Amino acid sequence: MAQILSAIGSMGVYLVFLLVVYWCVSPSAGARGLVLLMLSSSLNELAKLWAVAPRPYWTDPSIVPGASVTSFGMPSGHAQNAVVVWGVLAWSLGRRAAWAVAAVMALGIGWSRYALGVHSVGQILAGWGIGLALLAGAMAWTEPLARWWRRWPLQDRLALAVLPSFVLFAVTVLAARNLSDETFPWTWAEAVRRAGGEGPRTSSDAAAAGWGFLAGFLAGLAPRAAPPPLDPAGGWRRGALRVLTGVAAFCLPAAVYLVMVSLASPFAPALFVLSALAGLWTVWGAPKAFERLGLTGGGPVSPRVHPDG
Template structure:
């Protein structure tokens, strides 16, 4: 019996618990939708500018890179496994959320585990770890309840999230020290090379599935495009812009994210307005090609990491850091 046969049997066995969960009272649905949103890498990436501009840039950068690494490895794993979601294979499962990508492993579980785990590791207290574990558990439950993941999907996502978290915690200091020793041109070149390597990995993983089409048994899924590389391209662009922007910002001296509440709100409003304008042009006015997505998201990340802080300092909304390299 092959790997796919074993997974098919496992998925069939997991349908019962999903159907049972979906019989819970209707008031549970909005609660689960809210909890589910807390596990997305999108949620973290939307919150990071606030943390970066107004609270703690070092924490924001660490958290952002952790979530991007989790999201990138998750996107590649989905392409490699080519596994369905529950409502794709059984019409009895209600699609309380609609997803077009493959199901294994759960991105919410993986990004949530890596993200809140990183926050818990930085806090250093046992209560933070318990809170992180509880939140991840709720996110996993919500994904199964919504009919978009099997239990095995979320378990695999959590395990991969733990692997990402352990790698980040172990390698962050030596990799950061090595990165800072490189010349700026080398850092920028590495930023581009790493992001393009991510896209190349996605294309390479997809190559053996050329000509593949969803099985007829997946008809409840409706119109899906699970082999689309857009998510990989988006994450690659974000990675390139984040690494390049942080590298240049380190060279010019970083900034102080403190200040009166009104000043911090002004930063967030101005920074978000510009980022939204770039996003609007990219999504609404330009053709949705891979090059546009990559360049657009790289530009948004570069704005968050570098452009916005420089503008804030020039407008008097932010102060330079007291010493070069203040962000550790």
């Protein structure tokens, strides 16, 4: 059960799930979820690089981990993102039952990381706390910020979309560069290798992808201060084709990055740019492609939604 819950709470599962929501179900809920997920995961990576805290099995040989994890432990990303993603869905549905399910999933995913030996109780509590703060902030400030955003001219909205993410990305890169093998005990690296990893991850690549996607996604909202309208998918077949079409486009930037990695060491700024293109495609290119390919349902077009819905 712990393995299943942990897998459900992984970044890849959340990303695909929220893309399906955005493209096929509710652009408003999907936009909220994608923005908050990228913000949460990127801040989590930054916090881990600052805290440089070990995972339980790195310091206690008696713990047999249920997974090999190379990132630092504080705070728990699974716990943090679970609160954010499931909380956004409950917020969008606006029902007590949805909030109950969100609480159960967040608690279960957090517990799974403790059961697998990859997070301490304190790290999980910290993740839940940060996730709750982000969710509460989004619920309180999304609508006022969206109104404030729409008052600016296009060039200013583009700057507001890209610059904050780029600055935080630069801060993350600096935090990663300050780390070295002397920053933490060699026993941590040995524990990671025994579990099948290559040593504690000190790169900023994961955060670069998140900050880049967030910058591109918000930039895609800038021209109209809203995504292009998405009409109903018109059945599961059109919905599935939308998802396949949308996700397939991600293969190009991924392939470019893999080629770059094979030719040289990973280059975080390049990953930021490629991820920004993926975010821009998500919010702007994919809906246009759906229309061109006839992947529309022919029903009434959904209202153009802003990040606040």
